[in-house]
Amino acid sequence: MEAMRAVQILNPSGEVTMPRPERTRVMCVANQKGGVGKTTTTVNLAVALALHGNRVLVVDLDPQGNASTGLNVPHHTGVPDVYDCLIDSVPLEEVAQAVEGIPNLWCVPATIDLAGAEIELVSVVARESRLARAIAAYPGHFDYVFIDCPPSLGLLTVNALVAAQEVLIPIQCEYYALEGLNQLIQNINLVRQHLNPKLEVSTILLTMYDRRTRLADAVEQDVRNHFGDKVLEAVIPRNVRVSEAPSYGQSVMTYDPGSRGATSYFEAAQEIAERGVKEPVSRNA
Numbered sequence: 263m264e265a266m267r268a269v270q271i272l273n274p275s276g277e278v279t280m281p282r283p284e285r286t287r288v289m290c291v292a293n294q295k296g297g298v299g300k301t302t303t304t305v306n307l308a309v310a311l312a313l314h315g316n317r318v319l320v321v322d323l324d325p326q327g328n329a330s331t332g333l334n335v336p337h338h339t340g341v342p343d344v345y346d347c348l349i350d351s352v353p354l355e356e357v358a359q360a361v362e363g364i365p366n367l368w369c370v371p372a373t374i375d376l377a378g379a380e381i382e383l384v385s386v387v388a389r390e391s392r393l394a395r396a397i398a399a400y401p402g403h404f405d406y407v408f409i410d411c412p413p414s415l416g417l418l419t420v421n422a423l424v425a426a427q428e429v430l431i432p433i434q435c436e437y438y439a440l441e442g443l444n445q446l447i448q449n450i451n452l453v454r455q456h457l458n459p460k461l462e463v464s465t466i467l468l469t470m471y472d473r474r475t476r477l478a479d480a481v482e483q484d485v486r487n488h489f490g491d492k493v494l495e496a497v498i499p500r501n502v503r504v505s506e507a508p509s510y511g512q513s514v515m516t517y518d519p520g521s522r523g524a525t526s527y528f529e530a531a532q533e534i535a536e537r538g539v540k541e542p543v544s545r546n547a
C-alpha cells in the first residue's frame with residue numbers, strides 16, 4: 263500500500279519511467295568521509311528504482327549496518343550477513359533478504375561481525391575480489407546493485423571498488439567537500455590500474471544542500487567545474503523528512519513521498535536510469 267501510494271504521489275501521471283539497463287549496473291557508493299549521505303543515497307535511490315520496476319540489490323558493506331536499518335532488514339548478531347559471504351564464501355543469495363513492502367528490492371545486511379572483516383580479510387585468498395566473485399556468482403538477475411561503503415578506504419571499500427563498474431560519490435555541500443576526495447580518486451585509479459580496468463567515477467550527487475547559504479552555491483559551482491557532466495542535475499536538499507525516515511525503518515520515498523527530499527531522490531534516480539540506457543560506456547569501455 264505504501265509503495266503504491268509513494269508511486270502515485272511521486273509520479274502521478276505515470277509518465278516517468280525508469281528504463282531498465284541492458285546489463286547489471288554495479289554501483290559503489292563511496293566517500294571516505296562519514297556523514298555525507300552515502301547510506302541515505304543508497305537506500306533512497308534503491309527504493310526509487312525498485313518502485314519503478316527495476317530489480318535492485320543493496321549490499322550493506324558498513325559494519326554500522328545503517329543501510330540495513332534504513333531498509334528495515336534484520337541485522338542483529340546471528341543473522342547471516344555480508345561477513346559470511348566475504349570470509350566464509352557463503353553465497354549472497356543465502357544471505358540476501360527481500361525488503362518488506364518494496365517489491366523488486368533485496369538487501370544483503372551487515373551485522374557488527376563485519377567490523378572484524380577488515381582485518382580478517384588480510385589473510386584470505388584473493389582478498390580484494392571476494393565481493394566481486396560473490397556478486398558475479400549470484401544467480402538472480404539484477405538491474406542495479408548498490409554497495410554502501412564504510413567511511414574509510416580499507417579492504418572493504420577496495421572490495422566494493424573491485425566489484426563495481428561505477429562509483430557514485432555523494433558530496434555534501436560544505437566547505438571541506440572537495441578536500442579528501444583526492445585520496446578517494448587516487449584509490450579508484452589504483453584499483454582501475456591493478457584490479458578492475460572497467461571502473462569509473464560515473465556519478466556525483468550533491469547532498470544536504472542548504473539553499474539559504476551562499477557557501478552551498480559556491481561548493482556546487484566548484485564541484486560542477488571539476489567533475490562536469492558526471493554531476494547529476496538533481497541536487498538533494500537538506501530536508502528533515504530525510505533524516506526522520508530511518509527511525510521508522512523507511513526510506514523517505516515511502517515515509518513522505520511528497521517531501522522535497524523524496525522528490526529530489528526520485529529525480530536523481532530517474533537521471534541515473536536514463537544515463538544508464540543512453541551511455542552504457544562504463545560497461546563496454
Ligand SMILES: Nc1ncnc2c1ncn2[C@@H]1O[C@H](COP(=O)(O)OP(=O)(O)O)[C@@H](O)[C@H]1O
Binds near residue numbers: 299
Ligand atoms: N538530505 C538530507 N537532509 C537531512 N538530513 C540528511 C540528509 N541526508 C542525510 N541526512 C542525515 O545525515 C546523517 C548522515 O547521513 P548518512 O547517509 O548516514 O551518511 P554516510 O552514510 O555518508 O555516513 C544521517 O543522520 C542522515 O539521516
Ligand SMILES: [Mg+2]
Binds near residue numbers: 300301302324411
Ligand atoms: Mg553510511
